[in-house]
Amino acid sequence: MKCHLCGVKEAVVYQLHTSKALCRDCFINDILKRVELEIKKYNLIKSNERVLLAISGGKDSFTLLDVMSKIHSSSKLIALTLIEGIEGYNRADVLDFMKSKTRELGIDHIVLTLKEAVGASVDEFVKNMVLKNIKIPPCTYCGIARRRAINKVAREQGVDKVATAHVLDDEAQTYVMNILRGDTMRLVQVHPKGPWLSKLFIRKVKPLRKIYERETALYAYFHGYKFQERECPYITHIPTLRARVRDYLYRLELEKPGSLLRLVELLDEALSDYVKKYYELPELPHCKMCGEPTSYNREICKFCELLMSVGLIK
Numbered sequence: 001m002k003c004h005l006c007g008v009k010e011a012v013v014y015q016l017h018t019s020k021a022l023c024r025d026c027f028i029n030d031i032l033k034r035v036e037l038e039i040k041k042y043n044l045i046k047s048n049e050r051v052l053l054a055i056s057g058g059k060d061s062f063t064l065l066d067v068m069s070k071i072h073s074s075s076k077l078i079a080l081t082l083i084e085g086i087e088g089y090n091r092a093d094v095l096d097f098m099k100s101k102t103r104e105l106g107i108d109h110i111v112l113t114l115k116e117a118v119g120a121s122v123d124e125f126v127k128n129m130v131l132k133n134i135k136i137p138p139c140t141y142c143g144i145a146r147r148r149a150i151n152k153v154a155r156e157q158g159v160d161k162v163a164t165a166h167v168l169d170d171e172a173q174t175y176v177m178n179i180l181r182g183d184t185m186r187l188v189q190v191h192p193k194g195p196w197l198s199k200l201f202i203r204k205v206k207p208l209r210k211i212y213e214r215e216t217a218l219y220a221y222f223h224g225y226k227f228q229e230r231e232c233p234y235i236t237h238i239p240t241l242r243a244r245v246r247d248y249l250y251r252l253e254l255e256k257p258g259s260l261l262r263l264v265e266l267l268d269e270a271l272s273d274y275v276k277k278y279y280e281l282p283e284l285p286h287c288k289m290c291g292e293p294t295s296y297n298r299e300i301c302k303f304c305e306l307l308m309s310v311g312l313i314k
């Protein structure tokens with residue numbers, strides 16, 4: 001079958017949400033065009049801005065790196081990979097591959113352990129937690145520590161934006177989760193024009209937010225990425241709200257391809273005026289312990305609270 005777009009080359013991909021068969025080149029161009037369109041539509045990144053790319057080494061982050069190097073000047077990009085410090089989950093082969101990729105693209109690549117960046121690795125957190133006989137999901141610490149580390153490095157590097165590799169599937173899940181929880185504050189923060197609540201936070205953007213995960217998997221594969229996602233040893237198989245929402249949305253997408261894209265587009269549109277109400281909120285207060293921004297109702301930030309609860313700070 002010939003490609004539906006160029007009509008010349010053999011089609012190798014069936015694009016479910018448009019019911020089109022595409023050749024490799026048209027598939028890649030389509031992704032690049034859609035990312036550029038999203039950046040332009042919401043003015044996510046200006047051409048002269050320096051951007052820190054937070055790349056874990058998964059296929060989504062590989063795609064982010066490759067796509068950004070094609071649509072933004074490489075000299076204005078810096079990559080950051082954080083190593084969680086979880087025994088048996090170091091993924092050295094993936095890191096080597098990512099390092100060779102950034103080298104090839106001429107992009108500076110910072111590699112830091114969470115311990116170096118924010119003071120404690122995930123294993124250290126868990127070890128102390130066990131000693132104190134309390135239960136906090138390691139993912140809670142990992143997520144908060146990562147966000148803190150990324151923001152800290154972004155500030156030190158003086159970049160204008162931080163780009164993360166969140167894809168359409170993530171955006172749809174987060175939107176739906178926040179609706180189910182009735183959490184409007186978090187809901188508006190999913191929106192590309194969501195409020196910016198502290199000058200200490202470097203603005204985050206998600207260039208891949210209209211690209212399906214299945215598409216980043218193919219994009220990465222077409223560019224020589226051959227790794228399987230590995231499971232973190234701390235993963236719990238208790239179904240979280242995200243896991244349930246993910247399952248439900250996948251079934252929906254399977255029955256009606258394009259559902260997730262329509263859902264995110266509709267919510268973006270519906271929330272575009274609503275998010276502006278949040279622009280008037282005051283700047284977030286600062287944590288009494290570390291000086292970083294904390295929620296309106298907190299004196300001590302969640303990060304410090306976690307470290308204190310396991311005795312890593314006093």
Ligand SMILES: [Zn+2]
Pocket residue numbers: 003004005006007008009022023024025026027
């Ligand atoms: Zn084609």
Ligand SMILES: [Zn+2]
Pocket residue numbers: 287288289290291292300301302303304305
């Ligand atoms: Zn703090």
